[in-house]
Amino acid sequence: MSTMAERLDGRRIVIVAGAGGVGKTTTAAAIGLGLAAQGKRVAVITIDPARRLADALGLEALDNEPRRVDPARLEAGGAHVSGELWAMMLDAKRTFDDLIERLAPDAAARDEILGNRIYQELSSAVAGSHEFTAIAKLYDLDREGGFDVLILDTPPSRNALDFLDAPDRLMQFFEGRALKAFLAPTGLAAKLVSRGTAAVFSVLRRITGVNLLNDIGVFFRALGGIMDGFRERAAGVRTLLADPGTTFVLVSSPERQPIAEAIHFAGKLREAHLRVGALIVNRVSPGVADSGPPDADAIAALRTALATELAAPLARKVAQALTEARVLAGRDAASITRLQEAVGPSPALLVPQLGDDVHDLTALARIQRHLFASPAEREELMRAAGGLA
Amino acid sequence: MVAVPGRWDTVLSQMDDLFAKELLVVMGKGGVGKTTVAAALGIAAAERGLRTILAEVGARQDAARSLGLDGDGTDSRETVVGGGLHHISIDPERAMQEYLVDQLPLRALADALAASRLFTYLAAATPGLRELLTVGKVWELAQPERRTPGAEPYDLVILDAPATGHGLALLQAPRTFAATARVGPIARQGDKIDATLRDPGRTAVILVTTPEETPVSETLVLRAALREQLGHEPDAVIVNSLLPERLNGAEMRAVDVALAAIGASGGAADAANVVADPSHRHRRPALLAAHARETRVHKQRAQLRRLRRALDGDVRVITLPLLITANLGSAEIAELSRRLR
Numbered sequence: 001m002s003t004m005a006e007r008l009d010g011r012r013i014v015i016v017a018g019a020g021g022v023g024k025t026t027t028a029a030a031i032g033l034g035l036a037a038q039g040k041r042v043a044v045i046t047i048d049p050a051r052r053l054a055d056a057l058g059l060e061a062l063d064n065e066p067r068r069v070d071p072a073r074l075e076a077g078g079a080h081v082s083g084e085l086w087a088m089m090l091d092a093k094r095t096f097d098d099l100i101e102r103l104a105p106d107a108a109a110r111d112e113i114l115g116n117r118i119y120q121e122l123s124s125a126v127a128g129s130h131e132f133t134a135i136a137k138l139y140d141l142d143r144e145g146g147f148d149v150l151i152l153d154t155p156p157s158r159n160a161l162d163f164l165d166a167p168d169r170l171m172q173f174f175e176g177r178a179l180k181a182f183l184a185p186t187g188l189a190a191k192l193v194s195r196g197t198a199a200v201f202s203v204l205r206r207i208t209g210v211n212l213l214n215d216i217g218v219f220f221r222a223l224g225g226i227m228d229g230f231r232e233r234a235a236g237v238r239t240l241l242a243d244p245g246t247t248f249v250l251v252s253s254p255e256r257q258p259i260a261e262a263i264h265f266a267g268k269l270r271e272a273h274l275r276v277g278a279l280i281v282n283r284v285s286p287g288v289a290d291s292g293p294p295d296a297d298a299i300a301a302l303r304t305a306l307a308t309e310l311a312a313p314l315a316r317k318v319a320q321a322l323t324e325a326r327v328l329a330g331r332d333a334a335s336i337t338r339l340q341e342a343v344g345p346s347p348a349l350l351v352p353q354l355g356d357d358v359h360d361l362t363a364l365a366r367i368q369r370h371l372f373a374s375p376a377e378r379e380e381l382m383r384a385a386g387g388l389a
Numbered sequence: 390m391v392a393v394p395g396r397w398d399t400v401l402s403q404m405d406d407l408f409a410k411e412l413l414v415v416m417g418k419g420g421v422g423k424t425t426v427a428a429a430l431g432i433a434a435a436e437r438g439l440r441t442i443l444a445e446v447g448a449r450q451d452a453a454r455s456l457g458l459d460g461d462g463t464d465s466r467e468t469v470v471g472g473g474l475h476h477i478s479i480d481p482e483r484a485m486q487e488y489l490v491d492q493l494p495l496r497a498l499a500d501a502l503a504a505s506r507l508f509t510y511l512a513a514a515t516p517g518l519r520e521l522l523t524v525g526k527v528w529e530l531a532q533p534e535r536r537t538p539g540a541e542p543y544d545l546v547i548l549d550a551p552a553t554g555h556g557l558a559l560l561q562a563p564r565t566f567a568a569t570a571r572v573g574p575i576a577r578q579g580d581k582i583d584a585t586l587r588d589p590g591r592t593a594v595i596l597v598t599t600p601e602e603t604p605v606s607e608t609l610v611l612r613a614a615l616r617e618q619l620g621h622e623p624d625a626v627i628v629n630s631l632l633p634e635r636l637n638g639a640e641m642r643a644v645d646v647a648l649a650a651i652g653a654s655g656g657a658a659d660a661a662n663v664v665a666d667p668s669h670r671h672r673r674p675a676l677l678a679a680h681a682r683e684t685r686v687h688k689q690r691a692q693l694r695r696l697r698r699a700l701d702g703d704v705r706v707i708t709l710p711l712l713i714t715a716n717l718g719s720a721e722i723a724e725l726s727r728r729l730r
Contacts, residue, residue: 019420020420020552021418021420021421050606050607051606253420258420286681287678290674298671302671302672302675305669306672306675309643309650310643310644310647311643314640317640318644318675318676318678318679319671321635321675321679322671325674325682327713327714327715330715331715331717334715386674
């Protein structure tokens with residue numbers, strides 16, 4: 001179970017999670033590339049890729065549907081792909097609208113929701129809509145069945161895994177008594193007869209100063225009409241996440257905070273009985289497997305050895321560079337050990353610091369080689385990175 | 390790591406006007422050390438004798454951990470860190486409760502409302518209300534007369550804002566909300582908070598980045614968004630994790646020549662050397678490390694130049710060194726804070 005290909009064997013949904021800034025999107029794309037190289041038809045769903053990576057993948061068109069990455073472009077970047085790599089950038093608002101369109105019983109109900117102010121703000125502006133729509137899009141693409149593997153790049157936030165319990169929370173709310181009373185088909189006035197509800201609304205209006213009451217009423221009433229669809233989907237999403245064909249890939253960098261976040265995510269996944277198929281640590285010092293910094297005697301010997309060809313001040317600086325590199329590598333190694341101990345048995349796949357930001361297909365293909373290498377090849381690549389990074 | 394004498398002298402005077410504000414908003418892309426820098430700023434301000442509070446949002450405890458607080462113990466209350474520095478992790482639900490208690494005549498009514506699931510859900514569904522309550526709490530901390538009963542005012546509030554997009558949404562919330570609500574207490578409050586955020590005399594925005602391509606690009610995008618949103622420039626860009634330059638051009642060439650002599654792949658000659666004389670064991674790794682380090686230095690410098698060029702002297706740039714220590718703990722944050730005093 002130690003190559004990426006083995007770890008992802010038989011999976012049709014790969015959800016990539018981790019803190020912001022750890023190279024999640026790049027990793028998702030590199031995994032996509034690796035699976036496409038094995039002949040699979042793969043779609044990568046990204047949320048907010050860095051500009052140049054988006055350009056490299058040909059994502060400048062924002063139409064919320066997967067587009068095929070030009071095979072000639074992949075070939076030029078050194079990636080030999082016998083399958084197909086597709087990519088899309090998620091448009092949260094549009095995904096929401098599509099969902100309403102599909103679930104609404106008729107055109108009138110659809111227009112009522114799409115035109116509602118609460119809905120408009122909810123679907124575009126509110127933090128959390130990305131989490132919700134990402135999973136909605138994933139679910140739809142899976143149902144359509146056009147791909148062998150779907151890879152989801154989750155939003156860069158602490159709440160990226162909110163969608164794990166969002167369906168349940170939503171259903172609990174809709175099935176709650178308060179809402180049932182509110183949604184009773186006897187008009188707004190009748191609903192406000194309930195004193196508790198009336199008080200809630202009068203206070204909400206008083207403190208917000210918004211006469212959102214009407215908007216909210218319309219919103220929830222309209223939503224009531226599509227409840228069955230929602231309920232069915234929520235159950236479907238839950239089943240999809242728990243399906244043996246679904247796996248999570250946790251990504252981190254060796255810094256303290258992303259490691260803490262990865263451990264947090266791993267805990268949430270464990271609670272939800274979901275599986276972590278792979279653990280990836282990006283931007284690792286290439287010397288992470290080396291011994292610690294040389295001691296004073298070794299440094300003295302090193303300086304003497306270097307002084308045969310370098311001036312003494314330079315020999316000192318070069319020796320210092322080695323000490324520093326080993327200190328940083330040791331710091332990374334300690335973080336990785338901590339992560340490994342917290343997350344579990346299968347060893348983390350390490351991707352070295354490659355010197356440049358990854359935003360073209362050549363660099364992406366390099367990451368892919370690291371991820372999909374056999375353990376022996378990976379060690380070799382890591383050693384090579386030590387000379388290149 | 391050896392401090393470069395003289396370089397930080399300029400920083401000393403550069404920080405004066407920032408610490409004179411009421412609120413410092415620290416923003417940046419994930420992974421650039423934003424929380425570490427915010428914590429270092431907090432320590433630096435407190436050491437100047439300012440009663441300071443470092444606030445983080447969304448019930449996170451990252452800054453708390455950076456300051457050596459036990460993450461679970463703070464529970465969205467104002468906690469003393471020591472030496473004039475305080476910490477709070479703002480939880481929007483609790484902020485809502487506080488707001489209700491403050492606004493409603495009866496405590497029991499406020500409690501009942503806060504406990505109502507319908508109310509909680511509708512409040513959560515009210516666009517931007519969570520963000521507004523969060524930033525409202527930050528604003529409340531900065532008031533000379535605190536709304537929170539019995540609470541002492543602070544000289545300076547430092548907000549460790551969420552990463553880029555969520556951070557912008559937070560700053561935008563008061564204005565959006567005031568515009569939607571138009572009348573009523575929240576609209577009035579939204580206007581007041583918005584005015585504080587836009588007032589360059591009271592609020593400073595600090596962008597944190599690292600000298601790498603993507604973070605620098607995002608910093609420039611964020612700067613443009615802030616200009617549009619707040620109507621003024623960010624007050625400073627702090628470039629974190631900068632490696633000091635150590636080799637000059639001739640030295641770099643000498644390293645490359647020595648490496649070439651050994652051979653790119655390690656070479657049989659080198660292996661023979663190591664066997665003959667173990668003191669050669671570290672020679673190649675050391676040369677590679679020196680080469681890699683200086684390559685990185687040059688890339689960092691190029692990005693720093695790109696940043697400076699794009700900012701064109703309109704925004705001050707402050708650099709912080711990459712600290713090369715076995716741990717990143719409170720000693721390292723204290724070290725960074727010394728450079729921000």
